[in-house]
Amino acid sequence: MTGEANAATKKQVKKAAAAATASESHFEQWKEVSGFIASMISKHGFTETELKATFKQVKHIESARQLMRPAPPGKPKNWKAYRARFVEPYRIEAGAAFWDKYADALTKAEQEYGVPPEIIVGLIGVETIFGKQTGGFRVMDVLTTLAFDYPDTPTRDARMQFFRGELENMLLMAKESSLDPFVFKGSYAGAIGWPQFMPGSIRKYAVDFDGDGKINLTDSPVDAIGSVAHYLAVHGWKRNLPIAFPATLVVPEKSEQLNTALGKGLLASYQLQDLKAMATTASSEAPTNISYGLVDLQNGNDATEYWFATDNFFAITLYNRSYFYAMSVFDLGRMIAAARHK
Structure with a gap:
């Protein structure tokens, strides 16, 4: 959902994650962060004390910045090479096992949202190999880094605004669920769980599909199945239409x-x-x-x-x-x- 499959190869992501260092940043002292805190207090009723304490714990993640840099120019796009990374024997075998295990949930999702099992399974397989690669970065760290220190690219201002919006949603999601925001782990862009939803998408489109009273895209594959189907349905998926x-x-x-x-x-x-x-x-x-x-x-x-x-x-x-x-x-x-x- 975050575009990471295009921005960096799996090898690059794994190498960056292994080499990731979290450095002291003192984000709570940054002028832009102070403005963001003031906005969160005004719009959502947070207190200055709690937000300053939160941002004092945030670490700067340089590897997340580097992975956001565009690929060097000149190399032509190659669909066959891209496809080979995602449509490969391991994902096919794991996908068949996933489908067998969660057949009831996939059938229910198709009945409710019109999205067939092969699309839901294919999407989760591409995103995280069925929960195997959901990311190990603290979401608060990478979202704050990218919201206030995005690399110098032509789209820097727009991307910083996007990540500030996701940081706002991250803090709201933690507040609404009464959880410490630092418990959420995800990708280098802040995407979370089996389907790699950004915090804003979790708040808008994720569903409690297993009926346990909470939405958990990290530990509930059934919630992931329902949430993917719901997202696609909201974004124009039409029942029984070919692809x-x-x-x-x-x-x-x-x-x-x-x-x-x-x-x-x-x-x-x-x-x-x-x-x-x-x-x-x-x-x-x-x-x-x-x-x-x-x-x-x-x-x-x-x-x-x-x-x-x-x-x-x-x-x-x-x-x-x-x-x-x-x-x-x-x-x-x-x-x-x-x-x-x-």
Whole structure:
């Protein structure tokens, strides 16, 4: 959900986590933090004493800053290499076991939200390998670091605002659940639990799906299943709608017509008939009465793959704004379903 699958490789994340050092920062003395504390007091009724005491315990996490830096320019995107990291034998085997164990919860989620098991399982598999890699950073540390000391990038101001919002939600979530904010562990970007929800998403979209009276995305895979389904449903998932079909271009790759179609963004705005002028699909299963968007998956120096994507594909991109990510969820889910049928 945080885009980490795009920002850094698993190897980079593991290396950074192993080398992570938490340094004294005295965040409680920073001018920007004082302003944030004043805002939290005014908006939410916190006290200055409690917040200053909290920020006095926060550590600066330099590795989180470094992992937020964009990749060096010049290296072409490679869908096949990306896919190989996520659609691989271990995740497929673990996904089949997860599906078997939580089949009842997955069925219930599909009934309530319309999201099929293979998508929920595929997404949790891509995010954390079914709870194996949920992150070991204290969420308060990384959110505070990124909210007030984000690296110097073109999007620095916007990203700092985003993380300040998540820090606000983190403190509110801890207060609402009567928990110490420092008990929450997560990724280097502050994402939490099996589905890697940011604090704001936990407060808005997470559900108590196991019925125990609390939401726990770290220790309850059933809550994770229901929360993923609920999130996708809120963000445009449509019951029984297909996801994507492979396409073949009938126009040159750099044509204006093609560039216009690819520039529509995360939106299904064409009818199948409209797309036939630039691309076709060999699939006889592609309905003619729904909308599609044209998606390109670049393969480095090899040929680009093209797909007709529906609103459900784009719903996955609202979990993580990446075509590579959404297609990995789709592919991993399909492979896990196939493995179970064997």
